[in-house]
Amino acid sequence: MNGDISRTEMNKITINTGRVRINKHNSVYIILFLLSLITWIYNPEFMSTGTILNMLRQASALGVLTAGQLFVLVAGGVDLSVVATMQMAIVIYTKFINSFGIWGIIFGISLAMLLGIFMGLLNGVIITKFKVQSFLVTIFTANILTGSRMIFTGVDSVGVVPDAIRFLGNKSTGPIPNAVIIFFSIIGLSLIILNRTVFGRKLVSVGSNKVAAVFSGINADMIIIKSYCFSGIMAVLASILLAGYTGYADMWIGEGYQFNSLVAAVIGGNFLGGGRGSVLGMLGGVLVITLVLNIVLVFGLDVTYQYIFTGLIFIIATLIGSLGMRKK
Numbered sequence: 001m002n003g004d005i006s007r008t009e010m011n012k013i014t015i016n017t018g019r020v021r022i023n024k025h026n027s028v029y030i031i032l033f034l035l036s037l038i039t040w041i042y043n044p045e046f047m048s049t050g051t052i053l054n055m056l057r058q059a060s061a062l063g064v065l066t067a068g069q070l071f072v073l074v075a076g077g078v079d080l081s082v083v084a085t086m087q088m089a090i091v092i093y094t095k096f097i098n099s100f101g102i103w104g105i106i107f108g109i110s111l112a113m114l115l116g117i118f119m120g121l122l123n124g125v126i127i128t129k130f131k132v133q134s135f136l137v138t139i140f141t142a143n144i145l146t147g148s149r150m151i152f153t154g155v156d157s158v159g160v161v162p163d164a165i166r167f168l169g170n171k172s173t174g175p176i177p178n179a180v181i182i183f184f185s186i187i188g189l190s191l192i193i194l195n196r197t198v199f200g201r202k203l204v205s206v207g208s209n210k211v212a213a214v215f216s217g218i219n220a221d222m223i224i225i226k227s228y229c230f231s232g233i234m235a236v237l238a239s240i241l242l243a244g245y246t247g248y249a250d251m252w253i254g255e256g257y258q259f260n261s262l263v264a265a266v267i268g269g270n271f272l273g274g275g276r277g278s279v280l281g282m283l284g285g286v287l288v289i290t291l292v293l294n295i296v297l298v299f300g301l302d303v304t305y306q307y308i309f310t311g312l313i314f315i316i317a318t319l320i321g322s323l324g325m326r327k328k
Helices: 027-042 049-074 082-100 102-129 134-153 163-170 178-196 198-208 210-215 220-246 257-267 279-298 305-327
Strands: 015-017 020-022
Touching: 027 279, 049 082, 049 163, 049 178, 049 198, 049 220, 049 257, 049 279, 082 102, 082 134, 082 163, 082 220, 082 257, 102 134, 102 220, 163 178, 163 220, 178 198, 178 220, 178 279, 198 210, 198 220, 210 220, 257 279, 257 305, 279 305
Parallel strands: none
Antiparallel strands: 015 020
16 A cells, blocks of 8 residues: 555546546646746746745745644644644754753754654544544644743743754755755655555555554554654754744744645645545645745735635645546
């Protein structure tokens, strides 16, 4: 069983247009192409190499976060605590680095990663052992973590991000931004895990049919818990990229990313019910969301229009992907 393969034969249905086969996972790239074409016609300079690299840098934090979200989606869950984890992680490593210098980098980031793993364990255990809906659990744990952060910081902003974090989020190695290198490294890692490992096959099996997976000898609960731990780790890494890019550790940084990551994954053809996961589809979804945010600025529209465009694109992608099923 393959992570980029749907959980039933019906989900493999495609639309044939000559030699082009349009399915749920690649339809997002049609939308990406059309949006890019429209933007290029309006402003040819928008598609320059520098602008594209900058957009990829912007997409990196959301992309890494969505990669973690994808693993949870494949297992049949959802993680709405990722932004709260990001925000607490920023507070932890920024405080440590500003207070202890080089040693603060090691301890601060290590402690933040432990936070991500702990949040994954907490969410996964409550969901699997107490049979509570994932969206409820992750909303409540997010609220607890947000409240704890506000008590710890006294509702004050953390301040300027240390140079070590800026290097990862806003600097470049040669012409390529470091954030983009990290982003595509995570994409490659996710492809390998989901498509080439036993864990990836088990993850798809659990998301497809948990009962059948258990009867086949898979520890379904442990697989689900691991998917949430992976999501927690990706949330911490995304916080490093986002804080490094903005240069300022605002305590509400990344607000709304929990929903953007879901939209990006679903636009890429990934099913909220689990059992299907396309990393490349997810990548296309992240690029579309990022392009929409930039198009709003290019056309001089109010930022609130991004919500309308994102919703419309979500509907269009869903309709394109469902045409094959209608044909069946």
